[in-house]
Every structure is written in C-alpha cells, then in structure tokens.
Amino acid sequence: xSCRMGTQIQMVAQEEVDxxxxxxxxxxxxxxxxxxxxxSSPPYLSVLIWKTTEKYHDFYQREKKELGVVTGxxxxxxxxxxxxxxxxxxHICQERLIGIDGTxxxxxxxxxxxxxxxxxxxxxxxxxFSNRLQEAGRFCGLDLPLLQQCVYLLSVAIKDQDVTxxxxxxxxxxxxxxxxxxxxxxxxxxxxxxxxxxxxHGLRKIxxxxxxxxxxxxxxxxxxxxxxxxxxxxxxxxxxxxxxxAERKGLSLLARSIMKLEVKTFQERLEQAAxxxxxxxxx
Numbered sequence: 364x365s366c367r368m369g370t371q372i373q374m375v376a377q378e379e380v381d382x383x384x385x386x387x388x389x390x391x392x393x394x395x396x397x398x399x400x401x402x403s404s405p406p407y408l409s410v411l412i413w414k415t416t417e418k419y420h421d422f423y424q425r426e427k428k429e430l431g432v433v434t435g436x437x438x439x440x441x442x443x444x445x446x447x448x449x450x451x452x453x454h455i456c457q458e459r460l461i462g463i464d465g466t467x468x469x470x471x472x473x474x475x476x477x478x479x480x481x482x483x484x485x486x487x488x489x490x491x492f493s494n495r496l497q498e499a500g501r502f503c504g505l506d507l508p509l510l511q512q513c514v515y516l517l518s519v520a521i522k523d524q525d526v527t528x529x530x531x532x533x534x535x536x537x538x539x540x541x542x543x544x545x546x547x548x549x550x551x552x553x554x555x556x557x558x559x560x561x562x563x564h565g566l567r568k569i570x571x572x573x574x575x576x577x578x579x580x581x582x583x584x585x586x587x588x589x590x591x592x593x594x595x596x597x598x599x600x601x602x603x604x605x606x607x608x609a610e611r612k613g614l615s616l617l618a619r620s621i622m623k624l625e626v627k628t629f630q631e632r633l634e635q636a637a638x639x640x641x642x643x644x645x646x
Contacts, residue, residue: 370396370405376412380457388412388455391472395480398533405483409452419456432488441471444478451483463545470542473535477526482629487522490514491630499641504565513569514637520575521621521629521636527580531589539580543595546577550602557605571614571646574603575621582618613645 372392376385392410413419426432430447441463443454453475460468482488492510500510527539553573560566578599584592600611621636640646 370408372396372408372410374410374412377414377418379414380412384457385412388472391469392453392476395473395476395530395535398535400529400533402481402529403483405451405479407450408479408483409450411452411454413454413456413458415458416456419454423454441468442475444475444482446483446485446488449485451479453479464541466538466541467545470538470540470545473530473538474523474526474542477530478522481525481529482522487518487629490518490633493634496634496637496641499638500565503568503641504563505568505641506565509565509569510637513572513640514633516569516572517575517636517640518633520572520579521633523576524579524583524622528583528587531584532587536584536589536591540591540595543577543581544598547595547598547602554605567646568640571610571617572640574606574614575618578614579618579621582615583622586619586622609645613643617643617646 374385374389388410413422426447432447441459442456445452445454453472455472455475460471490511492507492514497507497510500506500513505513527543530536530539553570557570560570581592581595581599585596596615603611606614617639620639621632624632624635626632626635
C-alpha cells in the first residue's frame, strides 16, 4: 500500500499475527504519514510484525551479524526502528505488547513511524568517533567500546527528542505523553544498576546518557510550551529521586544545552552532545 505522500509501505507479518492487530497498526502508521509537515518522504517503508519475542530476537541477531552492526541490545523495547539496509524499517512484536494499554501501543506506533520519517537513512545509525572524542572519552574512563555504548544511548535520546516534539506539535502529543508515563512508571532496574556503577566515572556517563531518553523529550516539550509537559518533568524528578539534586539538575541543564546546539548534521550534533556529557564536571 502507499500513503498520500507517496511512500510505499510494505507490511510483513507472520501468519500467526492477528488480523485485527494488523488493521490497527496500519491505521496508526497512516495517521502519522498523513501529517502535512513531514520532514522527509522516504520512498519505501517496511513494517515487520513478529508474533513472539524469540522470533524477533533471532532475526535481530542474524541481521547484526550479517551487516556488522554494533549497537546496544534493543529487543526489550516495545517496538524498534532502523535503517540498516538503506531504508526505514519498523519492528513490532505482538507478544511484547500483550497487556499494554491501547493508548500506549498507539503512542509506540506513532513514535516509531515518526522515527522512520526523521531517521530513515543509515547516517542516523552509523556513528563517527574522532580522535578528539576518543581522547576525551579515555580521560573520563571510557575506552572505545564503552564510548560506543555511551554515544549510542545518547543518539537514542536525541532522536527521541526530535520525534516526540514533532508529534506533539502536530496533534499527536497525547499518545506521546501516555508513552512517557509508561516509560516513567518503573525505574527500579535503572536504580539497581546505578547502585552498582555510580562510583565508576565512565559508567556513570553511560547511565546518564540512558537517563536522557525520557528527560530530553520532556525538556523539549517544556521549552515548546506544550500543555502537560511540566507535570512529566515533576514526575521525572520524582521517579529518579535516587539521583542527587545536583545530578538531576545537571542532567536538566545538559538536556537544555543539547537542545540549543546549532549544527548542520546529526553526526555533528551527536558529537557535540557527547563532548558536553563527557566534559560536564557535575555528572
């Protein structure tokens, strides 16, 4: 099928996937593709729907090995996106969404489709590590593998900021707020990890990059004056209350600074954001 802006959409689902689920996913994808203020119009979009987490995980590992992709593990997300083969793909696992409220699932599908439009090219998944950035990383305890993980998590936060804000500005903010509410509902695992690594300077930087995944979109929506955003900032401060006041304030200031970066390309923006995170002394 194709939407009115000309993007050819291929939906590929395993035979066991419920037809009613396919119809609903198609409707939610089209809702985003119908937005007039579209950043780009990819000629082709693939939506792959998996019945079980196991089958998606097997596919994901095969793809990474075949294409030489080095990223963090993404299979625990409600849905994912990539452009590893030169065009945008969305992966949805029906098993992962069992028991999740429909508004949250809608928010996930809207969000991943937004990524397909904003980040549907390989340049958003291939990161440069200049000698200067590697030197800065080593100085704070990040060897190249750890620096790669830090930059990857930071890229996720920055791309989520772009998509969340764009959707909110185009009438789909309620589903994004529902998704943020879900993501903020349980930070216990992050808390446990933090307790183990907080004394290690390099690992702290990686953790802070991960914490920005929700904070950066929230700060962006506050900056844009979107209704309800401040309530989520208050919620973020509460659920991350196991961080010190200085750490939470430092992350908020970092998020606002990243939002103000004036660079031409995503790669430049990501590198500058990485420098800011690495060099911020209070984090």
